[in-house]
Amino acid sequence: MNRFDYIRPASVPEAVAAAAVPGSTYLAAGTNLLDLMKVGTMRPERVIDITRLPGLDHIEWLADGSVRIGAMVRNSDLAYDARFARTFPAVAEALLSGASAQLRNAATVGGNLMQRTRCAYFHDLASACNRRMAGSGCDARDGENRLHAVLGWSEHCIATHPSDFCVPLVALDAVAEVEGPHGARDIPVDLLHALPGATPERETALAPGELIVALRLPSEAASFSGNARYLKLRERTSYAFAVVSAAAALEIEGGLIRKARIALGGVAAKPWRAREAEAALVDMPASTEAFTKAAELALADALPSGDNAFKIELARRIVVRALNLALEGTPEVMPALPASPFSTTAGATHVA
Amino acid sequence: MSPEIASRTTQPRRHGSNSGQPLTRRDGVLKVTGRATYAADNHPEGMLYAVTAISRIARGRVTALDVTAAKAHPGVVEILTPANRPPLSHDPEEKMLPFGFRVEVLQNDGVRYVGQPIALVIAETLEAATEGAALLNPQYEVADARTNLSNGDRFDTASVGIGMPARTAHGDIAVGLAAATHVIEADYVTPAQYHNAMEPHAVVAEWDGDRVTLDMPNQAMALSCASYAAYFGIPAENVLIRSPFLGGGFGSKAILNGPQILAILAARLLKRPVKLALTRAQMYGPVGHRGHTWQKLRIGTDSNGRLTALHHHALCATSSFDEFLEAAANASLPLYESPAILVEHEGLRLDTGTPGPMRAPGEASGSATLEVAMDEAAVACGMDPLEFRLANYAETEPGTGRPFSSKALRECYSEGAKRFGWAGRPIEPRQMRDENGFLVGWGMGTAVFHCPHFPAEARATLRADGTALVETAGADMGQGAWTALAQIAAEALGLDPDQVEFHSGVSSLPDGGIAGGSGHTASAGLALNNAGEDAIAKLAALATADPASPLFGAGNIGVVARSGRLHRLDDDGRSESYVEILARAGQAEVIGTAKAARDQEAAAAHAMFSHGAVFAEVKVDPDLGQIRATRLVGAFAAGRVINPRLVRSQYFGGMIWGASFALHEEAITDHRTGRIMNADLAEYHIPVNADVPSLDAILIEENDPYVNPLGIKGVGEIGITGTVGAVANAVWHATGVRVRRFPIRIEDLIIGWDTSRK
Structure with a gap:
């Protein structure tokens, strides 16, 4: 990899100041960044190591029932925090369905929000990629694209966002707390990741130098704790990115749906919140029929970006399945294969 | 550190025969404590790091390299390009028999596949060498990439695999098909797959005058020494290869490759030790792979479900400049009785690295399609797949009528079926559900390996x-x-394994042959056995000729070696220890030697194969199409078993590989460029533990007096064969969808799937 300056700030303001210099990038666990630097997709001149910043590794419960998670909290620590997993079970399930145990032990909350697409053309320097190099073109468009986007894509980019974690976060109105050269601000996670449009190189709403310091889940999100699931379709049982995935959360009263939350993963350049589908479920009886209609609405605007029409049908089916699983209720204990369609299979005792 | 040091105290003391015992690995403690020294763990004083720059086009010419920029990078010592590469004593375009392949060692500026070395950067650190390679910024003259059936050049070939005939015919296939009541005909595709050994190809080369020491993982040390010697113009005995441990090889470490030759050359040029270790991505090109195949099978059956014709055609991809064709269709030769069998191969030239032997070469790809076709033929006949295979059981080698040296396949079928619970399987697909509503399917396949x-x-x-x-x-x-x-050696010497120090993995030792073809235990094992017997014979000669020995005069009767003593054959009470015999003779040691090879007469008179039967259960999500292999049961007959723990482990590894072939593995090529778009372990899927929840391997007893004096066949590769078809057939049985392309994907099951059929 290229030669770069390694900077280890002692405080968030120091970090933000260091990152204000062009060519800088933040380093957390490095589970994504270091791979990208090794293949040359990223060649930062300055690497700002934030792993030693004080105060970013706490899970803090606020008086109003919301929770504030420091950006440096490890994925495993968050998923196995008993209160968190009980309160936001779909988030814990999504975390445990991602990557491998070793990666989850290292990867951080903030890093997960910032992970880059797995599009092979983004990683292959010999390929044209508007996301990696603005204006160079998109070789995925007519390339190997069976796993690419079916929602919100443009002629300029058909990449998907790979995160599992972000899918239930978007469904539950999570908010990222950001500090930057011009002070602090909140960004809803749903607005953090950008659709490509004509500027796929602008991947997030963050301004240069801005740093995610924490993540908040609002207290209202806790009202779904009894009926919330994350479901992820994979081409092997573990350690694979989603072909499609869905987070579903319901608040049910007297057989009627009072509130519904639906988000899809693996279908777009951002975790895809399906608000119209949610609205269509409100005050409806919880039934497969209603869920099927919601799924139709969720995918109403879907279009294949290549050899991937099957993903649209799969996405519809996974929405129905996830809603049905949510209706059945959050499992008492985390399934041995979190988020897997096979998590109910008797004998499926392997921890993924 | 060598294994016998760690193993001395860890093995339980055994009495009597130790072969057949499930001893744990002598090198196990070293490996789990990180003390086993793999090639890239070596760091001789003054060592430099080499990194290859590789081509990102599939065909054309390198027109420019920014050597100045690369050389200016701090730490870069030297850059080899076609312009300055020192000469080699062997022409890399000349194939070196018996296993030599054409290699790319900067002989010119041509590019013939993606991933080909186009320069070698040598630096004081790995980081500097890597960045130096990145700074070369190659410019190309690009020619169109030939990457698939539509643009590759088809050609006729006389041989496939390594020296096997490309066409074999028994009987008249047209007559056989005409006589059939049912004929199934189907086309199948198997993808390119890459070995992906956990340990990358690595070498640490250190020259001393015209002698070179190579720390490298190597499956064929003696052959490699001779080959390297030819490349560097030195006698073979001047090449020392140290390869105590390999982190997997699967065939990819038996053959010389360009990057390693270049690193050795750099060490000679710079007069300093040089290390090169390929990255994962660099292993998709110059170090072989399992070639892409397109296969057609036609099977004719009569009204009793007996084969009347078996026709297997395989179109096999190779590179534009060398030939290694999967002998896939040959998988149809040894298993099923038929009055007419025709197997034939064709080649297809693509702009890829040359394929090479990869665990069960030929058989894996060919068995995969044969066993699915046999399943389709069974369905056509309305027969249970196992019953169908038994109806077509070959009592002698099909076509030739030669007897099998041994064949306990019937026992494999029956024991495997019993353990699996095959009886009562519905013939129709999509009949079984588990308690959670998942579709359940059962399939089987026959395993065979030479x-x-x-x-x-x-x-x-x-x-x-x-x-x-x-x-x-x-x-x-x-x-x-x-x-x-x-x-094996301890057995021959009448000693416990912990009294036997074993030296291996260094080319200066007696030639242990090739670790390939599932033949290493039989081949090196027979040599060790015979050397042990030779040493015992020499010791016995000392004792029986010595009037002071209780064994004096037993020369004609003979002695038997047991627990460190020689006993008279006819009187167990008369014995003497090795220590006493040697002490009285005043000898520090006796040395036995042996050269062992197969009895060619027995080989010509018999067909020699390991056999097995694999039964698979899969579950499929009825809506989402995700597949999971939930149970695999294999029963294998492979002659004498030396260590059942290790043998079972080989079967498990093979069966998991088979499930991987059926459901996961595939190199995905961008057909516009020839670039492999998933050249890493995150995206090139192999199974994780959760993909194969339950494995069972049954060891069927088999005594083979012909295969070799020890009766050992081989177990390293057979587990893949049979399994691929078994899993694919189980997917059909679960879903009713017959997928004829590997790996089976979710969309193969979802597209056109009528969900109302639940």
Whole structure:
């Protein structure tokens, strides 16, 4: 990899100041960044190591029932925090369905929000990629694209966002707390990741130098704790990115749906919140029929970006399945294969 | 550190025969404590790091390299390009028999596949060498990439695999098809797959004058020494290869490759040790792969479900400049009786690296399609797949009528079926559900693999203290050669394994042959056995000629070696220890040697194969199409088993590989560029533990007096065969969807799937 300056700030303001210099990038666990630097997709001149910043590794419960998670909290620590997993079970399930145990032990909350697409053309320097190099073109468009986007894509980019974690976060109105050269601000996670449009190189709403310091889940999100699931379709049982995935959360009263939350993963350049589908479920009886209609609405605007029409049908089916699983209720204990369609299979005792 | 040091105190003391015992690996403690030294763990004083710059086009020419920029990078010492590469004594375009391939060692500016080395950067650090390679910024003259059936050049070939005939015909296939009541005809595709051994190809090369020491993982040390010697113009004995451990090889470490030759050349040029280790991505090109195949099968059956014709055609991809064609269709030769069998191969030239032998070469791809076709034929006949295979059981080798040296396949079928619970399986698909509503399917396949035997040599030294040193240049790729070979030697010497020091994995030892073709235990094992017997014979000669020995005069009767003593054959009470015999003779040691090879007469008279039967259960999500192999049961007959723990482990590994072939593995090529778009372990999927929840391997007893004097066949590769078809057939049985392209994907099951059929 290229030669770069390694900077280890002692405080968030120091970090933000260091990152204000062009060519800088933040380093957390490095589970994504270091791979990208090794293949040359990223060649930062300055690497700002934030792993030693004080105060970013706490899970803090606020008086109003919301929770504030420091950006440096490890994925495993968050998923196995008993209160968190009980309160936001779909988030814990999504975390445990991602990557491998070793990666989850290292990867951080903030890093997960910032992970880059797995599009092979983004990683292959010999390929044209508007996301990696603005204006160079998109070789995925007519390339190997069976796993690419079916929602919100443009002629300029058909990449998907790979995160599992972000899918239930978007469904539950999570908010990222950001500090930057011009002070602090909140960004809803749903607005953090950008659709490509004509500027796929602008991947997030963050301004240069801005740093995610924490993540908040609002207290209202806790009202779904009894009926919330994350479901992820994979081409092997573990350690694979989603072909499609869905987070579903319901608040049910007297057989009627009072509130519904639906988000899809693996279908777009951002975790895809399906608000119209949610609205269509409100005050409806919880039934497969209603869920099927919601799924139709969720995918109403879907279009294949290549050899991937099957993903649209799969996405519809996974929405129905996830809603049905949510209706059945959050499992008492985390399934041995979190988020897997096979998590109910008797004998499926392997921890993924 | 070598394994016998760690193993001395860890093995339980055994009495009597130790072969057949499930000893744990002698090198196990070293490996789990990180003390086993793999090639890239070596760091001689003054060592430099080499990194290859690789081509990102599939065909054309390198027109420019920014050597100035790369050389200016701090730490970069030298850059080899076609312009300055020192000469080699062997033409890399000339194939070196018996296993030589054409290699790319900067002989010109041509590019013939993606991933080909186009320069070698040598630097003081790995980081500097890597960045130096990145700074070369190659410019190309690009020619169109030939990457698939539509643009590759088809060609006729006389041979496939390594020297096998491309076409074999028994009987008249047209007559057989005309006589059939049912004919199934189907096309199948198997993808390119890459070995992906956990340990990358690495070498640490250090020259001393015209002698070179190579720390490298190597499956064929003696052959490699001769080949490197030819490239560098030195005698073969001047090349020392040290390969105590391999982190997997699967065939990819038996053949020389360009990057390693270049690193050795750089060490000679710069007069300093040089290390090169390929990155994962660099392993998709110059170090072989399992080639893409397109296969057609036609099977004719009569009204009793007996084959009337078996026609297997395989179109096999190779590179534009060399030939290694998967002998896929040959999988249809040894298994099923038919009055007419025709197997034939064609080649297809693509702009890829040359394919090479990859665990069960030929058989894996061919068995995959044959066993699915047999399943389709069984369905056409309305027969249970196992019943169908039994109806077509070959009592002698099909076509030739030669007897099998041994064949306990019937027992494999029956024991496997019993353990799996095959009886009562519905013939129709989509009949079974589990308690959670998942579709359940059961499928089976027959496993078969040939039993090659390579010439090998060994030495056994009985020492004055009653212990022994046995030596052969064997290769342990993880299969347990350090343990099983030592067991064979200990058995021959009448000693416990912990009294036997075993030296292996260094080319200066007697030639242990090739660790390939599932033939290493038989080949090196026979040499060790014979060397041990030779040492015992020499010791016996000392004792029986010595009037002071209780064995005096027993020369004609003979003696037997057991627990460190020689006993008279006719009187167990008269015995003497090795220590006493050597002490009285005043000898520090006796040395036995052996060169062993197969009895060619027995080989010509018999068909020699390992056999097995694999039964698979899969579950499929009825809406989402995700597939999981939930149970695999294999029963295998492979002659004598030296160490059942290691053998079972080989079967497990093979069966998991088979499930991987069926459901996961595939190199995805961008057909516009020839670039492999998933050249990493995150995206090139192999199974994780959760993908194969339950495995069972049954060892069927088999005594084979012909295959070799030890009766050992081979177990390293057979587990893949049979399994691929078994899993694919189970997917059909679960879903009713017949997928004829590997790996089976979710969309194969979802597209056109009528969900109302639940």
